[in-house]
Each structure stands twice: as structure tokens, then as C-alpha cells.
Amino acid sequence: MYIVNKEQMYSSDRYTTEVIGIDEAILMENAGQKMADEIVKLMPNSSSVTVFCGVGNNGGDGFVVARRLKQLGFNVNVVVVGDANGYKNAAYNNFKIYKNLGYSVFSYDNIDFSFFNVDVIIDAIFGIGFRGDMCANFSDVILKINNSNAKVFSLDIPSGVYCDSNIPCNVAVKADYTLTVSFFKDSAFLYPARLNYGQIFLIDAGIVLNKSEIGNVKRLWGYSNFKNTFPKRKLNTNKSMEGKILIVGGSKNMVGALILATKSCFEAGAGLVFVATPEFVRAHVINNVFEATYIDCCEEFGVLTDFNMCKNIDVLACGPGLGRKDVTRAVVKKAISLNVPIVLDADALYFLDAELLNAIKNRKFPTVLTPHAAEMARLCNCSVEYIENNRFSISKIKAVDWGAYIVLKGPNTVISTPSGTQIVNTSGNSGLSKGGTGDVLTGIIAAFIAKHKNIEHAILNAVYMHGKVSEFLVAEKLETNNTVNATKLIANFNKVL
Numbered sequence: 099m100y101i102v103n104k105e106q107m108y109s110s111d112r113y114t115t116e117v118i119g120i121d122e123a124i125l126m127e128n129a130g131q132k133m134a135d136e137i138v139k140l141m142p143n144s145s146s147v148t149v150f151c152g153v154g155n156n157g158g159d160g161f162v163v164a165r166r167l168k169q170l171g172f173n174v175n176v177v178v179v180g181d182a183n184g185y186k187n188a189a190y191n192n193f194k195i196y197k198n199l200g201y202s203v204f205s206y207d208n209i210d211f212s213f214f215n216v217d218v219i220i221d222a223i224f225g226i227g228f229r230g231d232m233c234a235n236f237s238d239v240i241l242k243i244n245n246s247n248a249k250v251f252s253l254d255i256p257s258g259v260y261c262d263s264n265i266p267c268n269v270a271v272k273a274d275y276t277l278t279v280s281f282f283k284d285s286a287f288l289y290p291a292r293l294n295y296g297q298i299f300l301i302d303a304g305i306v307l308n309k310s311e312i313g314n315v316k317r318l319w320g321y322s323n324f325k326n327t328f329p330k331r332k333l334n335t336n337k338s339m340e341g342k343i344l345i346v347g348g349s350k351n352m353v354g355a356l357i358l359a360t361k362s363c364f365e366a367g368a369g370l371v372f373v374a375t376p377e378f379v380r381a382h383v384i385n386n387v388f389e390a391t392y393i394d395c396c397e398e399f400g401v402l403t404d405f406n407m408c409k410n411i412d413v414l415a416c417g418p419g420l421g422r423k424d425v426t427r428a429v430v431k432k433a434i435s436l437n438v439p440i441v442l443d444a445d446a447l448y449f450l451d452a453e454l455l456n457a458i459k460n461r462k463f464p465t466v467l468t469p470h471a472a473e474m475a476r477l478c479n480c481s482v483e484y485i486e487n488n489r490f491s492i493s494k495i496k497a498v499d500w501g502a503y504i505v506l507k508g509p510n511t512v513i514s515t516p517s518g519t520q521i522v523n524t525s526g527n528s529g530l531s532k533g534g535t536g537d538v539l540t541g542i543i544a545a546f547i548a549k550h551k552n553i554e555h556a557i558l559n560a561v562y563m564h565g566k567v568s569e570f571l572v573a574e575k576l577e578t579n580n581t582v583n584a585t586k587l588i589a590n591f592n593k594v595l
Contacts, residue, residue, distance in 0.1 A: 099300065100307055101282045101316040101522060104226050104261040110281070113308035120304055123188040126155065129303035130162020130192070133277045136299055137163070137218065137251055138170060140275060144217035144249070146173045150206075150239055151193075152223040152257070153180040158189025159253050159279075160222025161196045168201060175213060179206045179223055179239050206235055219248040221271045223257035226283065230267060232258065237269045244272050252276045255283055256294040264288030264487055272296070280305035282318065287510040287522050288489060313518070316490065319558045320524040327555040331367070340369030341548025344393070344411045345541070346433060347418040347445070348379035349426075350400030355419030355444065355537045357386045358584050362541030363415070364389055365591045366560070367549055374405035379419070402429045413439050415544040417446030418537040430454065439464040439547050443540040447473045458500050464553050465502040466543060468536065474506055494520055503557055505543070507536065511561050513554075521558055526565025527572055529582025538584045539564045542591075567594045 102110065114120050149164045151157035157178070164176045176196065182203070185193045197203060204213070221243060223236065240258055243250060250273045255261060258270025262284045276295040278286065280303050285291040307315065332339070343363050348356035356375055360383060363371050373383055373390045376397040383390060396404035401421040416433040420426055422445055430449040433440055434457045442450070447469055450458070455477075458465050467477075471489075475482045478492060485492060489512055497504040497514035506512045511523040543560040550556035567587050571577040577586060 099282065099318040099320075101284060101287065101318065102307075102311075103284045106308070106311050106315055107226055107261070107281065107283070109308045109311055110305050114304070114306045118306050120306075123191060125303050125305060126158050126188045126192060127162055129279050129301060130159045131166055132301045132303065133159065133251075133253060134163045134166035134170075136277055136301065137167070137220070141218055141249060144172070146216035147175070147218045147220065148213045148216050148248075149174060149176045149220040150223055150243070151176060151178050152225070153178065153182065153184035153189070154225060154227050155189050156222050156225030156227070156253055156257075157185070158192045159225075160220060161189075161192040163220060163222070163253065165192075165196055165199065165201070168199075174201075175204060176201070177204045177206050177209055177213060179235055206239055214242050214246040214248065216246075216248050219243050219246060219250050221250060221252040221257050221273060223271075225254045225257075226261040228255075228258065228260060228267070230260075232267055232269055240269050240271050249274045250296075252295070254279045255285070259285055259291050259294050261285055264291050264489070266291050266294055270294050275299065277301050279303050281307070281315075284316075284490060287512075289486070289509055292509070316512075316520040316522055318524050319513075319521050319562055324559050324562050327550070327552070328559055329549055329551070337369035338410075340367060341545055342370045342372070342408070342410060342412050343368045343544045343548060344372045344374060344408055344414045345418070345544065346374040346402065346405055346414065346416040346429060347420045348373075348375035348383070349402070349419055349421030349423075350376065350378050352419030352421060353379050353382045354534060357383055358534050358537040358588065359415060359418040359541040359544075360387045360390050361588050362538040362591070363545045364541075365588050366542040366545035366563075368545040369548075372408050372411070374402065376400055376402055398425050399423070401426050404428060404432065407436060411438050412548040413441065413544045415441040415443070415540050417441075417443040418540055420445035422448050431457070434458055434461065434465070437463055439466070439553065441466045441468065441540055441544050441547070443468045443536060447477065450477055455500055458502055461501070464547075465500075466505065466547075466557060467500075467502050468505040468507060468540060468543070470507045470536065474504075490520060494518055503553070505539075505557060505561060507539075511565070513557055513561060515554060519554075523558070523561045523565060525562050525569055527568050527579055527582075529568045529572060529577065529579040530565065532583050534584030535564075535568075535587060538587050563591070563594065567591055570594045
């Protein structure tokens with residue numbers, strides 16, 4: 099499933115009509131009919147419906163939906179918000195067809211509160227064409243929609259929400275359901291705009307993605323992707339074949355992070371996990387992870403300054419609980435210099451200055467960076483707000499520039515590859531917003547890289563499983579979003595897998 103911005107959507111519209119040869123009127127009819135059928139499935143016992151139509155193509159979709167619902171026996175009123183003389187092409191044809199059938203069309207200037215006192219309101223005002231033009235009538239109708247007791251359906255995108263931005267207009271429809279056409283839109287995965295969408299349903303209208311855009315559009319990663327790409331464990335395997343992982347981290351004041359990363363790495367299927375950590379931390383890890391093996395290290399004041407590299411390591415993960423003392427930078431620099439795939443998280447990211455980022459760019463083996471928004475802001479020398487406003491663009495630019503896989507954590511984690519491909523994870527919930535959950539993810543990613551032949555699949559499946567365990571805990575009522583924590587993720591990983 100694809101995620102598109104406004105220009106990619108328009109490009110695919112044109113491609114479908116001009117190259118493929120499917121008429122715009124057919125596409126609008128397909129979309130409207132299927133959206134109406136979805137509304138009936140979701141609200142089968144509703145009787146009264148008001149459809150608010152703008153004067154663009156989104157309004158044209160609204161007329162098709164209204165016609166279909168009328169024919170199914172619903173009590174439907176259509177209200178035009180704006181000048182009905184503005185309808186063109188397929189939207190005009192559907193406006194005309196609706197009236198030719200003898201159905202009434204009302205102007206927003208001439209209606210009363212009864213039009214809002216209905217079971218269902220359908221928002222077909224702006225669609226993806228919204229540019230921020232919000233005159234008094236539009237603001238008024240949206241505020242009344244939001245204050246009504248009706249179930250609100252937005253067609254394609256909630257009116258007042260921009261297709262490409264995480265920040266909606268100061269007045270925007272808060273939908274219960276959004277029926278999005280053919281492809282998901284960027285803002286459906288960006289907060290706070292995502293909050294306006296409600297539950298999202300994808301409607302296949304027959305629009306074909308422009309072939310020239312395939313390399314640029316984002317994709318979703320979900321259950322079927324995981325199922326089709328997760329490797330099965332061989333019958334004749336052994337511990338070395340299942341991955342030898344070295345985890346470098348831990349410091350006197352941050353013992354738990356390394357324990358969580360090591361435990362999760364084993365839980366995710368690693369055959370052998372070696373740990374490089376200061377002596378004080380080692381004593382605690384030994385009491386919590388009996389399966390781990392330890393390697394010799396150098397330390398100073400309870401933090402690592404160097405470590406010995408094991409032979410034949412498949413993946414190295416560096417950062418959980420590492421600490422931020424200046425002497426520890428040498429540890430991160432050494433990790434980057436080694437000829438193995440590496441995962442850099444937490445405190446390892448803190449040390450990534452221009453010199454080390456350039457070293458990453460020149461590595462011959464894959465590098466995975468797993469920042470949250472604040473860590474990404476530090477790496478990019480910008481504000482957290484800028485990162486959140488530009489999650490897709492900034493992570494793509496930096497992944498290509500640094501030659502690294504970037505896992506930009508947060509709601510709908512974005513995974514960007516060195517080639518510029520972007521994939522959005524579909525699993526997870528707010529229970530993951532706890533200390534230690536990132537360390538668990540680091541361990542899973544490291545283990546999965548060793549198990550998968552395709553590193554992209556490894557990263558995507560690790561992020562998906564991490565989120566899915568949190569979903570499982572809440573869905574099974576074992577925990578709430580408030581009580582999920584890193585330890586519980588590890589303890590329940592096996593149930594979900």
C-alpha cells in the first residue's frame with residue numbers, strides 16, 4: 099500500500115486518465131459508490147444523512163455518495179458550501195445528475211440547525227486541494243460539524259487538513275472515519291494532523307500510481323509483509339548460524355538499558371550474544387541474562403573507553419546505556435570502523451559529529467541509526483519541532499546523505515534507506531513512549547539483521563514486531579497504554595511471534 103503527497107496524487111490522477119485511459123467520470127463514480135457502500139457497512143442503522151459538498155472534485159464525490167445513499171433508502175440532504183457555479187467537469191456532471199433525478203440541493207446560506215441534527219454527516223468540502231483558504235462560511239460549517247452529535251465521515255481527507263503537512267488549519271473537520279481514495283496521504287501518518295482522520299479506510303477507485311513515482315512514494319509495512327518475509331528457523335541450525343551479536347554499552351549510572359537490549363536480542367532469536375560493558379555493569383547483567391558471553395574491555399570512571407572485537411561477529415549494536423563521557427567517543431568511533439553491520443542507538447547517537455557521520459558515509463557495511471525526534475534534531479542541528487514538521491523529508495535526505503538506514507521513531511515510525519526508499523510502520527501504540535523500549539528495539543533489530551538475508555526486511559520486521567507486542571498487551575487486556583513497559587515487551591515477545 100502506498101502513501102502519497104498531493105503532487106504524487108495529482109500525477110497519478112493524470113496518469114490514469116491520460117495514459118491508462120480511464121475517464122475522470124468513471125474514477126469519481128467508482129470512488130463515490132464504494133465510499134457510500136463503506137458508510138452503509140459502518141452505519142447500517144442510520145437513517146438521516148447530511149452531505150456537505152464543496153465545489154471541487156471532493157464535492158463531486160459527495161454527490162455520488164449522496165445519490166447512492168438515496169437509492170438505498172437513506173434520508174439524505176445535500177448542502178453546497180460555496181458557489182455552485184464553480185463546479186467543473188466530472189464534479190459538475192454529478193451535481194447535474196443529482197438534480198436531474200429530482201433531488202434537492204441546498205445552499206449553506208439557507209439552512210438551519212436541523213441539517214446538523216442527523217445520524218451521519220459526510221464531509222466532502224475540500225479534499226486534498228485545500229490550500230488554507232477558509233472564508234467565514236467554511237469555518238462556520240466545520241465548527242458546526244465538529245460540535246454535532248453525528249458520526250462524521252470525511253471523503254479522502256478531513257477538510258481543513260493539508261495533504262502533506264502535520265499541522266492542520268486552525269479550523270478542521272475532526273472525523274470519526276476517513277474514506278481515503280486509492281492511496282493513503284502523508285498527513286494520515288503525521289501528528290497532530292492524524293488525530294483529525296479518525297479511523298481510516300482505503301477505497302480503491304481504480305487510480306493507478308504513476309510509474310515515474312514508484313521510486314518516490316512511501317509504502318506501508320504490516321502483517322502480510324512480515325509474514326511473507328520473516329525467515330523460518332532451519333531444522334539443522336546451530337547457535338552460530340542463528341547470529342552472533344556484540345552489544346556495546348552500559349555504564350555505572352545506566353545498567354538497565356544494556357540488560358534490556360541483551361535480553362531482547364536473545365528473545366528475538368539470536369544464537370549468541372556477546373556483551374562489552376564496564377565491570378560494574380557486567381555483574382548486574384550476569385544476574386539478569388544468564389545466556390550472555392562477555393568480552394574484555396577498557397574503562398575509566400565506570401564508562402567504556404575501548405573493547406576487544408570478537409571474531410566472526412555478524413552484527414554489532416552500540417549505544418544502550420553507554421554514557422556520554424568524552425572518553426566514550428572512542429568506543430563509537432571504533433564501532434563505526436569495524437567491518438560488520440552496526441546498529442547505533444541512544445548514547446552512540448550523541449557522539450555522531452561531522453567526522454563520525456562522514457565515517458558512516460564511507461562504510462562498506464550497513465549502518466542503522468535509530469533516533470527519536472529529539473536525537474534526530476541534535477544530529478541535524480535543528481529543533482524538534484522542525485523534525486516533527488518534516489519527518490518524511492528530513493529522514494529521507496539524511497539517510498541518502500549519510501548512507502545509512504534511519505529508523506525515525508515515534509507514532510508511525512518512518513524507516514528510510516540509503517537509496518531513498520521510505521516505509522512507514524503500521525504497528526504500535528502510545529504504550530511504547532516509555533524509557534527502555536528503544537533499547538528493546540535495538541536488541542531486536544540486531545538479532546533480526548543476523549537472521550534475515552535482506553537487511554531492509556530485517557529492520558522493518560523488527561520495528562513491526564516491537565510495535566505489535568505493545569498492541570498485543572493492550573488488546574488482550576494484559577496491560578493498558580499506561581502500564582506497558584520494556585520488560586513486559588520482552589516477556590511477551592514470544593507470544594506474538
